[in-house]
Amino acid sequence: MHICFLIHNAYGIGGTIRTTFNLATALAEQHDVEIISVFRHRRVPFMGAPPGVRITPLVDRRSASPDYDGDDPRYAQRARVFPRADGRYHQYSRLTDERIRQHLSGLDADVIVGTRPGLNVHIARQAHPAAVRVGQENLTLSGYGLRMRHEMRHRYPSLDALTTVTEADAHAYRQLNLPGVRVEAIPNSVPAASVQPADGTGKLIVAAGRLTPTKRYDLLVTAFAQVVAAHPDWQLRIFGNGDATGDAKQSLTALIRELGLSRKVFLMGKVNPLEPEWAKASIAASTSAKESFGMTIVEAMRCGLPVVSTDCPVGPREIITDGVDGRLTTSGDVDGIAAALLELVGDDELRRQMGEAALRNSARFDPARIAQRHLDLWSDLLRRGPVRRSPGAVRDAAHRALTRSFDAAHTLRSAAGDVRKMSKQAAAPKERDQHPS
Known part of the structure; x- marks a missing residue:
């Protein structure tokens, strides 16, 4: 073929x-x-x-x-x-x-x-x-x-x-x-990992993905503060680059500092390949507000890691079997994320069993x-x-007409946005005059 x-x-x-x-x-x-x-x-x-x-x-x-x-x-x-x-x-x-x-x-x-x-x-x-x-x-x-x-x-x-x-x-x-x-x-x-699977003994939680607001790493870091309070020998490492502005990374760095986690939570940047980093950990985490699939979840499971993930739309629930090869928590629930992490951190045997199940169950995503x-x-x-x-000609004509209306609406919105922007710029000097420093 x-x-x-x-x-x-x-x-x-x-x-x-x-x-x-x-x-x-x-x-x-x-x-x-x-x-x-x-x-x-x-x-x-x-x-x-x-x-x-x-x-x-x-x-x-x-x-x-x-x-x-x-x-x-x-x-x-x-x-x-x-x-x-x-x-x-x-x-x-x-x-x-x-x-x-x-x-x-x-x-x-x-x-x-x-x-x-x-x-x-x-x-x-x-x-x-x-x-x-x-x-x-x-x-x-x-x-x-x-x-x-x-x-x-x-x-x-x-x-x-x-x-x-x-x-x-x-x-x-x-x-x-x-x-x-x-x-x-x-x-x-997702191919089988080229490294030995995690053995569940590393006192490390790993997350991976771009540092964008959608990934909700703020929830993960806040939840991890509860974990480290009970288990101070554990660490969290987050792999991935920030967005073009760098705002998300700055916000996350400030949160880590504010919670006193600078020696426990690390922003590792982008690493390729990531498999050796998964294998060092014992738990993977994903706290996204939404996912189209969840590639990093499967990648972590293929390295033998149980995954704690928010049950966000739409991918994680089709990858993780809750209580078998990971845990699904309510999206946005910091305490729920913390509880799921604490359950696995505090139970070596459960962590090992879920890791083995994750490795076994993730084989269904093998490329072959x-x-x-x-x-x-x-x-x-x-x-x-x-x-x-x-x-057909009639549907094509209707399609073109509706497309033109979308274009016109977009042009109007853009023009309105420009007007608002110019108004703010024009008003800014007056505001400074009224409120001298």
Whole structure:
């Protein structure tokens, strides 16, 4: 089977890249696999090229490269196929529209898989008619606005199937009522750890992920203060970079200092690979307000760690079996998080049993097993044969009209925001005059 993945930028770093590489590597053992990367900004992929997989870049952003595309006049023109509602729209152009169309239309593939909404739209509109078209959704439907949902309802019926990473999100996408589109939940894959599993003796709790407000590390740190009060020989290490502003890291550092935990809680920055750090610990923690899946939860479990996680929408409850291989706590409940951590910290045998269960149960996310689930779906679709549905002239006209209304509303909101900003700037000197220092 010839399988192609269309991805934003295979040369960067991120969860979608990692999961695509994991799946592609497993598939490449028996199939012809290609990753089509819309952009290229470095010579080799940051996360390492998956073995046995071809990577085909379409637009070269390397200014020193002889293939540099930044001087092409189409590079500066707005995209017409890639939807404005996708958060990456500002990076796309008439050039990407054309390069994607050229490559997809001439691609002799059995299956073409998109990895984000804007690219799923490209596949729906431009993929070779003989190929099965599959859209992957790596984020939750609730994270998209009305405009993106409108785009999905209009374009996704031209897909053969849509896959999500959780059953909860598959249910949400089915409510879009996409005629004839098969919606299936297939989780992300995580390879077996390349290190010895944790033995449960390290007096260490580990969390990992970007230092953003959504991860709610403030809850974890506050809960850990209760843990260390009863067990002062334990530590907490948090791995991950901060956001672009650095505000989240500063706030977290201030909280650690305020709680007197500077010698107990450590912000470790980004570490690659992370597996050796998981293996040093005895418990993993995740206190996010929301997750589209929970890759770090699975990674920790594959290293033999029980995971204490908030039962946030939508991923953790589909990964952790509460009381068996980890604990699920109410989202936002500091005392609940602390109680779950204390239960495991204070019981060596329970911690060992849950760690063994985590290692055993997480094997269901092995790339070979996940790859087979995708293959089963694609083989079924190929037997049925690709289904081609055109929205039709009337629906296309209605879609364009509604899209224009979204654009007009966005323009008005932007203008109103500019006016408010200018008003504040104009008022600022007057306020200073009225309140001299």
